[in-house]
Amino acid sequence: MATTVRRAGMDAALPLGAEVAGWTPPPRPARQAMAGRHAVLEPLDPDRHCAELHAANLADPAMWTYLPYGPFASEDAYRHWAESAATTDDPLFFAVRDARSGRAGGAMSYLRIAPEAGSIEIGHIALSAGMQRRPAATEAMTLMIGWAFGAGYRRVEWKCNALNLASRRAAERLGLSYEGIFRQATVVKGRNRDTAWFAAIDSEWPALKAAYAAWLEPANFDADGRQRLRLSDLTRPILAARDPALA
Numbered sequence: 001m002a003t004t005v006r007r008a009g010m011d012a013a014l015p016l017g018a019e020v021a022g023w024t025p026p027p028r029p030a031r032q033a034m035a036g037r038h039a040v041l042e043p044l045d046p047d048r049h050c051a052e053l054h055a056a057n058l059a060d061p062a063m064w065t066y067l068p069y070g071p072f073a074s075e076d077a078y079r080h081w082a083e084s085a086a087t088t089d090d091p092l093f094f095a096v097r098d099a100r101s102g103r104a105g106g107a108m109s110y111l112r113i114a115p116e117a118g119s120i121e122i123g124h125i126a127l128s129a130g131m132q133r134r135p136a137a138t139e140a141m142t143l144m145i146g147w148a149f150g151a152g153y154r155r156v157e158w159k160c161n162a163l164n165l166a167s168r169r170a171a172e173r174l175g176l177s178y179e180g181i182f183r184q185a186t187v188v189k190g191r192n193r194d195t196a197w198f199a200a201i202d203s204e205w206p207a208l209k210a211a212y213a214a215w216l217e218p219a220n221f222d223a224d225g226r227q228r229l230r231l232s233d234l235t236r237p238i239l240a241a242r243d244p245a246l247a
Contacts, residue, residue, distance in 0.1 A: 025115040026152030029092055034143045037099065037216060039136040041143055044093035044107060046082040052104040053095065054078040056128035066161040067126060068188050089113075091124055094144075098136045105131035108140065110148075118154030118202075125167070135216070138231065141174055142212040149205040156201075162194040168243050171198035175208045175235030178243040196243070207238045 031043040042048070054075040057063065064070030072078035085093045091109035098105055106127035113120050122144050131137050148156045158176050160167035172178065176198035185195035200208060211234035214220065220228050236242075 020154075023118075024152070026118060028089070028113055028115055029110050029120070029147065029151070031092070034094075034147060035099075036139040036143050037218075038134075038138075039140040039143065040097040040099055041094040041108075041140055042097060042104075044082060044086045044095050046079050046086055049095040049104045049107075050075060050079045050082050053082075053107060053128070056103070056105045056130055057126070060129035063126060063128065063132075066164040066167065066188075067124070070126070085109075093124065094140075096127070096131065096136065096140045098131065098134070100136075106137060106140070108144065110144065112157065115153075118152070119157060120148050120153050120155070121157040121159060122148075123159060125170075135221070135225070138174075139216060141170075142216070145174065145200070146209065146212070149202055149209075154202045155199055158198040159195050161188070162196040162245075164196075165245060168196050168198070169246055171196075172239065172243050172246060173232045173235065174200075175204065175211060175238045176200045177240040179241070196245075198243075200238075204238050204240075208235065211235045211238065 033043070034041040054072065057070075057072070057078070061071040069081055072081065085091070090113045091111035092113070093107055093109045095104045096106035096108060097103065107124065108122065108126070109124040111121050111123050122141065125141075127137050145156050156176070158167075158171040158174075160171070162168075162181050168178075177200065179197040179199055182195040182197065184192055186193050211231065215227070215229060215231045215234055222228065
């Protein structure tokens with residue numbers, strides 16, 4: 001809630017944002033594993049992950065369409081990228097391992113990590129065809145969101161190419177609210193990219209946490225692994241704004 005203050009030398013009170021009392025910047029994410037029922041996030045390690053990830057990624061080269069790198073013609077080419085990516089702190093990359101099969105099938109990262117603002121983004125999401133639309137993929141994202149809010153971040157962001165409707169749909173399904181389009185935000189692979197912005201804030205986290213827990217309950221899946229309750233139905237009431245492109 002905005003407040004008004006009167007400062008010396010000013011004729012009128014000007015609105016200011018609400019005071020963030022006792023604010024302490026949260027820690028930066030560490031290179032440590034995060035485990036759930038369906039997924040395990042492991043710090044990206046080329047020696048441990050490259051062979052499995054490259055093999056899994058070969059099933060659908062289109063997964064690289066909206067990413068600034070890929071596809072990779074060989075495991076060596078993928079390893080060259082991974083060896084560089086694994087050394088950075090921002091983005092901070094994780095491999096996603098399916099807990100049931102034990103195999104790595106995706107990667108994602110934290111990026112634009114700004115503890116002083118309490119803001120952190122989840123991105124560089126590269127899920128193989130075999131992991132897409134699986135509980136492990138969803139749980140991996142909820143683990144990253146959960147760590148961020150649990151660590152004290154005030155805002156978790158998701159940004160994607162505005163043409164990537166699948167990513168926009170995934171953000172809204174996770175309960176991240178639409179915040180608009182940044183036109184001509186960047187150039188990717190020689191093409192213009194307008195960027196769609198989504199975010200959740202800390203006051204929404206308790207409701208999101210409950211929605212994630214309800215969806216991940218074993219009773220929410222039948223014997224064939226099909227969901228009974230859709231995550232989007234659980235998170236829709238939490239959204240501050242919906243994406244007009246998905247209406």
